[in-house]
Amino acid sequence: MPPYPAIEAIDLRKSYGELLVLAGVSLTVPPGTVYALLGPNGAGKTTTVRILATLLRPDGGRARVAGHDIVAQRRLVRRAISLTGQFAAIDELQTGAENLRMMGRLRGLSGKDVRRRADALLQQFDLVDAGNRRVGTYSGGMRRRLDLAASLVVPPRVLFLDEPTTGLDPRSRLEMWKVVKTLVGSGVTVLLTTQYLEEADQLSDRIAVLDGGRVTAEGTPAELKRSLADQRLDLTLASDVDPSTVAARLGDRVLQSDPTQRLISLATDGEATHIRNLLDEIDPTRTTIERFALRSASLDDVYLSLTGHAAAPQESTRV
Amino acid sequence: MSELVLHNRERTTEVSAPAALRNAGVMIGRCLRLSRRDIDTMMTSIMLPVILMLLFVYLFGGAIQTGTKYVTYVVPGVLLLCAGFGASLTATSVSRDMTNGIIDRFRSMDIGGASLLAGHVAASALRNLVSSALVFGVAFLIGFRPNAGALDWLAAVALLALFIVAISWFSASIGLLARSPEAASGFGFLVMFLPYPSSAFVPVNTMPGWIQPFARHQPVTPVIETLRGLLLGTPIGNSGWLAIAWCVAILAGSIILSSVLFRLRTR
Ligand SMILES: Nc1ncnc2c1ncn2[C@@H]1O[C@H](COP(=O)(O)OP(=O)(O)O)[C@@H](O)[C@H]1O
Ligand SMILES: [Mg+2]
Numbered sequence: 001m002p003p004y005p006a007i008e009a010i011d012l013r014k015s016y017g018e019l020l021v022l023a024g025v026s027l028t029v030p031p032g033t034v035y036a037l038l039g040p041n042g043a044g045k046t047t048t049v050r051i052l053a054t055l056l057r058p059d060g061g062r063a064r065v066a067g068h069d070i071v072a073q074r075r076l077v078r079r080a081i082s083l084t085g086q087f088a089a090i091d092e093l094q095t096g097a098e099n100l101r102m103m104g105r106l107r108g109l110s111g112k113d114v115r116r117r118a119d120a121l122l123q124q125f126d127l128v129d130a131g132n133r134r135v136g137t138y139s140g141g142m143r144r145r146l147d148l149a150a151s152l153v154v155p156p157r158v159l160f161l162d163e164p165t166t167g168l169d170p171r172s173r174l175e176m177w178k179v180v181k182t183l184v185g186s187g188v189t190v191l192l193t194t195q196y197l198e199e200a201d202q203l204s205d206r207i208a209v210l211d212g213g214r215v216t217a218e219g220t221p222a223e224l225k226r227s228l229a230d231q232r233l234d235l236t237l238a239s240d241v242d243p244s245t246v247a248a249r250l251g252d253r254v255l256q257s258d259p260t261q262r263l264i265s266l267a268t269d270g271e272a273t274h275i276r277n278l279l280d281e282i283d284p285t286r287t288t289i290e291r292f293a294l295r296s297a298s299l300d301d302v303y304l305s306l307t308g309h310a311a312a313p314q315e316s317t318r319v
Numbered sequence: 320m321s322e323l324v325l326h327n328r329e330r331t332t333e334v335s336a337p338a339a340l341r342n343a344g345v346m347i348g349r350c351l352r353l354s355r356r357d358i359d360t361m362m363t364s365i366m367l368p369v370i371l372m373l374l375f376v377y378l379f380g381g382a383i384q385t386g387t388k389y390v391t392y393v394v395p396g397v398l399l400l401c402a403g404f405g406a407s408l409t410a411t412s413v414s415r416d417m418t419n420g421i422i423d424r425f426r427s428m429d430i431g432g433a434s435l436l437a438g439h440v441a442a443s444a445l446r447n448l449v450s451s452a453l454v455f456g457v458a459f460l461i462g463f464r465p466n467a468g469a470l471d472w473l474a475a476v477a478l479l480a481l482f483i484v485a486i487s488w489f490s491a492s493i494g495l496l497a498r499s500p501e502a503a504s505g506f507g508f509l510v511m512f513l514p515y516p517s518s519a520f521v522p523v524n525t526m527p528g529w530i531q532p533f534a535r536h537q538p539v540t541p542v543i544e545t546l547r548g549l550l551l552g553t554p555i556g557n558s559g560w561l562a563i564a565w566c567v568a569i570l571a572g573s574i575i576l577s578s579v580l581f582r583l584r585t586r
Binding site for chain 2: 050053054055075078079081082083085086087088089090091093094098102103105106107108134150151
């Protein structure tokens with residue numbers, strides 16, 4: 001196994017005009033692992049992937065992929081990577097098999113190998129029956145699988161998967177997860193992006209949370225869940241209090257609020273001091289809060305607090 | 320980091336010429352298959368020229384005096400008109416590739432813009448040659464009687480092919496410039512209308528005075544005069560050289576323009 005990281009990015013920056021899209025993104029991905037970039041729409045995930053896949057030049061910072069500089073050694077990087085973009089990159093008017101054979105020829109496989117490889121991939125991705133049908137007739141899940149298969153015609157050292165399951169129904173998503181998991185054993189390094197914490201949790205060895213072009217947290221899924229808001233404080237307000245005023249005062253620290261139940265939920269690490277401080281802050285006169293309950297945060301609560309759309313106990317955490 | 324330094328020394332090699340040729344070949348196959356399966360493209364590029372010729376010959380032909388039988392006069396014009404049609408489709412198909420995800424995949428596989436465009440241009444040229452053959456066939460059936468030897472035919476087909484390749488590559492550049500396939504097809508219409516103010520359908524001296532200088536000096540006119548000369552034996556004069564010069568200039572300009580545009584679009 002090569003001694004250097006499969007992907008190493010240092011302080012990548014990118015702006016479109018006035019709009020700062022990446023404000024210094026750094027990542028290190030060990031070879032043979034799966035790394036997830038987790039973040040909401042517009043966080044800069046696709047921009048990061050396109051920079052690392054040599055499709056876009058960064059304004060600042062540098063990165064190496066498979067040991068090669070993404071700007072100075074673009075061609076060597078391209079020989080080592082494969083990209084499955086956010087939008088399917090296959091021809092609707094060609095059949096699944098034709099699409100795969102085309103990719104094989106472009107990768108320089110000989111006629112016999114092209115055929116053999118396309119058949120093997122159709123088998124592996126459960127597309128044998130659909131192989132001779134035009135892609136235009138495929139379901140969303142089948143398209144995604146074919147799109148992934150197309151980037152594996154020659155096994156890459158580093159595979160980029162941009163939002164591989166966005167827009168898929170739950171069953172197709174599970175199938176896609178299964179397929180990605182089988183890749184891991186083969187030694188390929190995978191950088192995937194997703195909006196779903198559960199997906200990052202299921203598939204990856206490490207996660208970087210990307211928000212507003214910045215990495216706001218990084219670590220293994222277990223570390224992230226442990227270190228950040230893994231508890232939720234549910235407050236039931238007194239009946240003479242207007243929940244919306246309280247919620248407005250707390251701003252984006254509110255994870256959830258349900259005015260009909262007079263319920264407000266906040267993120268906490270579960271420590272007594274933090275809970276006591278929160279209660280005192282919200283209710284200095286000890287008349288506003290009627291009851292409270294401490295619950296384990298759901299994955300969604302963690303995600304909300306990670307992406308800053310509700311504040312974690314700390315502003316930003318580096319594990 | 321010290322291991323990284325070692326790999327710094329690796330030279331970035333250019334895409335080898337055989338690889339570029341192979342990629343262009345694969346792209347030609349792809350574009351041909353796609354256009355064969357795209358019903359709209361097929362109908363437009365194969366049927367329309369024939370329909371237009373029938374329209375000109377039977378609907379307008381009776382009223383137009385050219386000194387020869389009108390079908391014989393009009394065939395070269397119809398051929399160029401259909402080249403314009405076919406070429407305008409290239410703009411749309413190039414733009415479609417540039418605006419959906421496939422361009423990212425091709426670029427990440429190190430497939431250059433030249434290979435991709437060559438695929439589209441070659442497919443366009445082949446489509447057009449098929450429809451030209453069809454036009455000739457139908458023209459013969461309705462009374463087109465050229466007066467040309469084998470060499471004349473060869474020269475005429477060669478010039479037609481050169482014109483088609485030049486216009487297709489120009490159209491491909493427009494496909495790179497357009498922000499959407501719809502916009503590209505709009506631009507394409509400009510290419511399509513170029514044959515009208517030329518000697519394609521009516522003699523230039525029957526046109527309004529202000530348009531005659533344009534009609535005489537635009538690229539389509541010398542190409543048509545040369546085709547007519549080769550097929551019907553009318554005098555060619557310096558039209559032949561002018562036609563070749565125009566086509567080569569358009570082709571060279573378009574190749575340069577498209578490589579610049581491709582770099583700009585994919586920065
Ligand atoms: N070519 C572009 N021109 C201008 N703004 C862009 C361009 N590409 C992306 N952006 C902006 O950059 C931000 C990040 O985009 P992106 O990387 O696609 O996010 P994500 O993939 O996480 O949803 C968004 O606000 C998006 O509008
Ligand atoms: Mg994206």
